[in-house]
Amino acid sequence: MQQRVCRHRAMEIIFMGTGTSQGVPMIAHDAPDLDLENPKNWRTRPSIHVEMDGCHIQVDAGQEFRIQCLRENIRQVDHFILTHRHADHIMGMDDLRRFCTLRESPALPVYSTTDGLQCIQNIYPYAINRTKPINRFYPVFQLLEMPAVLELDCGRIHSTLLPHGPVDTLGLVFVERSSGKKAVYFTDCKEVRPDQREMAGNADVVILDALQPRKHPTHMSIDEAVETALDIGAPQSYFTHMAFPVDHETVERELPDGISLAYDGLRVIL
Ligand SMILES: [Zn+2]
Numbered sequence: 412m413q414q415r416v417c418r419h420r421a422m423e424i425i426f427m428g429t430g431t432s433q434g435v436p437m438i439a440h441d442a443p444d445l446d447l448e449n450p451k452n453w454r455t456r457p458s459i460h461v462e463m464d465g466c467h468i469q470v471d472a473g474q475e476f477r478i479q480c481l482r483e484n485i486r487q488v489d490h491f492i493l494t495h496r497h498a499d500h501i502m503g504m505d506d507l508r509r510f511c512t513l514r515e516s517p518a519l520p521v522y523s524t525t526d527g528l529q530c531i532q533n534i535y536p537y538a539i540n541r542t543k544p545i546n547r548f549y550p551v552f553q554l555l556e557m558p559a560v561l562e563l564d565c566g567r568i569h570s571t572l573l574p575h576g577p578v579d580t581l582g583l584v585f586v587e588r589s590s591g592k593k594a595v596y597f598t599d600c601k602e603v604r605p606d607q608r609e610m611a612g613n614a615d616v617v618i619l620d621a622l623q624p625r626k627h628p629t630h631m632s633i634d635e636a637v638e639t640a641l642d643i644g645a646p647q648s649y650f651t652h653m654a655f656p657v658d659h660e661t662v663e664r665e666l667p668d669g670i671s672l673a674y675d676g677l678r679v680i681l
């Protein structure tokens with residue numbers, strides 16, 4: 412008798428980058444407490460790549476997006492989500508051109524807030540409002556307002572607006588169709604409101620902004636992120652968007668069980 416082949420491939424999150432807007436280490440800056448012998452302290456601009464039921468969703472593309480794709484051997488992007496317009500999230504989007512070329516229909520669905528979409532229009536006018544690319548190597552974006560719930564064949568993505576100073580950031584909750592596995596990505600935020608913590612409830616993994624030990628006006632500090640992670644109560648939480656004062660080993664040692672620092676190239680399989 413022929414064995415039934417299980418087509419389900421687990422949900423996977425790849426940490427493409429885990430650094431802050433300047434990356435870590437910073438240009439022309441000494442940070443004596445940062446152990447540069449540890450590769451986990453070399454952080455490129457922050458983004459994640461999510462695979463759900465074989466569908467590939469790229470969230471943000473910073474300045475090192477091309478290098479991150481080569482490093483992680485990314486072969487496909489089916490949907491792109493821009494969380495907000497800051498340079499460390501938007502400035503690598505031109506390199507999505509390769510994934511447009513590889514698609515059957517080249518217009519790549521690109522989701523963001525009204526503000527994010529406006530900024531994409533301003534930076535990449537040559538990729539917008541085209542049914543065809545200028546030539547087959549050019550990017551083509553189909554700009555779409557991110558709905559509260561984006562229904563895809565591979566699953567569902569809930570969105571919410573997180574406070575990030577003068578800008579709102581899309582907070583994202585991914586739920587895979589076949590397995591019901593749930594992953595939360597709340598980057599670039601000063602806080603996570605009670606209703607948003609509720610949205611993140613029962614997640615298998617929660618990823619939170621945690622800039623540095625010191626308080627910051629637009630990002631959560633390590634302590635604020637710890638409080639948020641413990642309150643949400645996922646079995647595993649990861650911190651991202653860390654600046655140069657965060658030495659991986661030193662800070663990780665102090666974190667409660669179930670909370671870890673992410674690092675570039677970390678893959679989480681659910
Ligand atoms: Zn950022």
Ligand SMILES: [Zn+2]
Pocket residue numbers: 495497575599
């Ligand atoms: Zn930001």
